[in-house]
Amino acid sequence: MDTMTSLNDIFREVFDDDTIEITRATTADDVDGWDSLSHTNLIVAVEMAYNVRFNLKDTRALKDVGELIDLIDRKLAEKG
Amino acid sequence: MLFSSYIFLFMFLPAALLLYYLAPARGRNLTLAGLSYFFYGWANPYCTLLLFGSTTVTYYCALAMARPAGAPATGEIPLRDEDAPASLRQKGAFWLSIAANLSLLFFFKYFNFGIENLNSLLATLGLEHLQFEGLLRIALPLGISFYVFKMVSYSIDVWQGSVRATRNFIDFACYVSMFPQLIAGPIVRYREMAAQLASRMHTSEKFARGTSFMCLGLAKKILVADPLGKVADTCFNAATLNALDAWYGLFAYTMQIYFDFSAYSDMATGVCLMFGFVIAKNFDSPYLADSFADFWRRWHISLSTWLRDYLFTPLNYMLLTERVRERMVREKFRYNYPAIASSVVVFTICGIWHGAGWPFVAWGAMHGVLLGLEQLRTKKSSYWKWPRALRVCCTFIPVSLAWVFFRAADLRSAFGYFGSMFGVGGRNAGDDLVAGVIYQPYYLLSMAVAAVLVWSAPQVWDFTRSLSWKKAAWCYGLLLLSIATLVTKAHSPFIYSAF
Numbered sequence: 001m002d003t004m005t006s007l008n009d010i011f012r013e014v015f016d017d018d019t020i021e022i023t024r025a026t027t028a029d030d031v032d033g034w035d036s037l038s039h040t041n042l043i044v045a046v047e048m049a050y051n052v053r054f055n056l057k058d059t060r061a062l063k064d065v066g067e068l069i070d071l072i073d074r075k076l077a078e079k080g
Numbered sequence: 081m082l083f084s085s086y087i088f089l090f091m092f093l094p095a096a097l098l099l100y101y102l103a104p105a106r107g108r109n110l111t112l113a114g115l116s117y118f119f120y121g122w123a124n125p126y127c128t129l130l131l132f133g134s135t136t137v138t139y140y141c142a143l144a145m146a147r148p149a150g151a152p153a154t155g156e157i158p159l160r161d162e163d164a165p166a167s168l169r170q171k172g173a174f175w176l177s178i179a180a181n182l183s184l185l186f187f188f189k190y191f192n193f194g195i196e197n198l199n200s201l202l203a204t205l206g207l208e209h210l211q212f213e214g215l216l217r218i219a220l221p222l223g224i225s226f227y228v229f230k231m232v233s234y235s236i237d238v239w240q241g242s243v244r245a246t247r248n249f250i251d252f253a254c255y256v257s258m259f260p261q262l263i264a265g266p267i268v269r270y271r272e273m274a275a276q277l278a279s280r281m282h283t284s285e286k287f288a289r290g291t292s293f294m295c296l297g298l299a300k301k302i303l304v305a306d307p308l309g310k311v312a313d314t315c316f317n318a319a320t321l322n323a324l325d326a327w328y329g330l331f332a333y334t335m336q337i338y339f340d341f342s343a344y345s346d347m348a349t350g351v352c353l354m355f356g357f358v359i360a361k362n363f364d365s366p367y368l369a370d371s372f373a374d375f376w377r378r379w380h381i382s383l384s385t386w387l388r389d390y391l392f393t394p395l396n397y398m399l400l401t402e403r404v405r406e407r408m409v410r411e412k413f414r415y416n417y418p419a420i421a422s423s424v425v426v427f428t429i430c431g432i433w434h435g436a437g438w439p440f441v442a443w444g445a446m447h448g449v450l451l452g453l454e455q456l457r458t459k460k461s462s463y464w465k466w467p468r469a470l471r472v473c474c475t476f477i478p479v480s481l482a483w484v485f486f487r488a489a490d491l492r493s494a495f496g497y498f499g500s501m502f503g504v505g506g507r508n509a510g511d512d513l514v515a516g517v518i519y520q521p522y523y524l525l526s527m528a529v530a531a532v533l534v535w536s537a538p539q540v541w542d543f544t545r546s547l548s549w550k551k552a553a554w555c556y557g558l559l560l561l562s563i564a565t566l567v568t569k570a571h572s573p574f575i576y577s578a579f
Contacts, residue, residue: 013412013413014413015459016458016459016460017459032459033459035373035377036388036392036393037373037416037419037423037451037455038416038419038455040396040400040416040418040419041408041413041416041419043400044400044405044408044409044413045409045413047405048405048409055397056393056394056397057162057163057240060240060393061242
């Protein structure tokens with residue numbers, strides 16, 4: 001399963017919505033309930049699912065789902 | 081100098097525009113900075129020294145923190161690499177800038193409050209002889225909360241490498257002091273202004289839109305906010321009040337504060353446009369919000385995003401320990417502990433940012449708690465199936481109740497007002513006197529106009545997007561009516577200019 005597909009499942013779980021279909025261009029404005037408060041849930045869910053850790057700087061620069069996928073892939077590559 | 085005063089509308093603004101447009105293109109930022117210092121110094125010239133001093137410190141600190149050692153003294157400064165090891169000079173410059181700005185804010189805004197509370201604590205402990213007496217009463221320089229936040233955001237952005245430190249002192253001084261935003265915001269970020277400071281278009285469309293923003297903003301202030309303010313003042317200052325009048329008075333204040341502050345923001349946006357600057361929306365129909373988080377995405381956006389970026393997010397991460405992470409996962413994200421705790425802390429700080437007093441703390445904490453509790457509601461909650469109008473109502477009422485703290489002189493008066501709203505105290509002889517004032521047809525009309533504008537009229541932002549002759553006629557008609565009212569009635573200062 002590629003990162004996009006697995007990430008889509010996480011989005012559906014965190015935002016409690018089985019109709020979510022993310023793309024690389026998806027931003028917080030496109031997902032109902034994705035705000036600075038619920039963002040914490042998303043980050044923790046992603047960290048746990050991929051067994052990686054993000055720091056504040058990693059996530060601060062994220063502008064869309066594409067950048068989140070790149071960040072996950074980078075962290076996974078760093079882990080080896 | 082208030083935006084709604086004769087001196088601003090008929091003397092300062094026309095003269096400022098004339099000087100600005102007569103100045104050569106290269107000298108326009110300098111002209112605008114000079115005009116802003118004149119504007120700021122109008123009430124108290126000494127305050128300009130404070131503004132200039134803090135601007136200078138922030139400017140040089142940003143240069144010191146961003147410029148790599150041995151870099152040439154000219155040319156564009158690269159974005160700072162946050163991962164690169166920082167030298168002692170760079171770290172020192174960053175912390176000096178933050179400390180200098182915040183200590184300025186703390187000293188001028190919270191010194192008196194701190195002393196008063198210390199004295200009452202000492203009195204409670206029976207240590208009256210240790211109380212501070214006859215100390216200097218510090219006057220709050222206008223706009224300090226706003227321009228300090230602008231400079232703190234610049235320093236952090238430069239430090240984090242999201243904006244380049246500027247070498248152009250005039251541009252930076254122009255950004256900090258820009259008179260339309262100086263007294264009550266919006267807290268515009270440097271990164272939104274950097275390119276516009278370097279070069280911007282001056283078009284007749286922009287100028288016309290700016291003028292419409294000004295006209296509509298002035299009308300909101302003079303024709304709606306000020307009469308509602310009279311109702312709110314009467315109710316909040318009344319010795320006794322029956323329940324209906326208390327609710328009516330709170331509704332008046334709820335509308336007053338929105339119209340007063342959004343009018344100021346409209347006028348600030350309008351004046352900025354007249355000088356060629358485009359700034360982001362500060363209000364987005366906040367009373368149409370259907371949750372508290374939604375309210376804060378729509379109310380005073382420049383402040384809420386500032387708090388989100390520089391306080392909420394870092395605090396959230398600090399609270400995200402391994403144990404908390406594991407617990408959140410175990411409980412299937414039902415409880416977002418860091419966000420709940422951060423909301424309460426950040427909004428309490430938001431409260432005290434507005435003013436040094438316990439009622440502001442209570443207002444902020446109430447919003448923090450409401451936001452935190454709201455996190456417990458999932459997307460599948462039946463709340464989201466309610467009609468939108470009902471959800472708006474369920475947001476509007478608690479937001480209005482919180483304004484009691486914002487308006488009341490102290491906590492005792494706030495709780496007294498809540499008491500009146502819920503029928504504690506019964507009817508009194510004075511009630512008829514209050515009713516005789518607040519239910520005058522002029523005030524009832526203002527209330528109705530406010531309600532229609534809040535819940536069904538287009539925003540000024542959208543109304544002015546494309547101007548027609550008909551819309552222009554509306555704007556100028558309202559301008560004339562506002563000026564006529566200004567001449568015949570006393571008007572009050574903008575509420576947010578006190579922060």
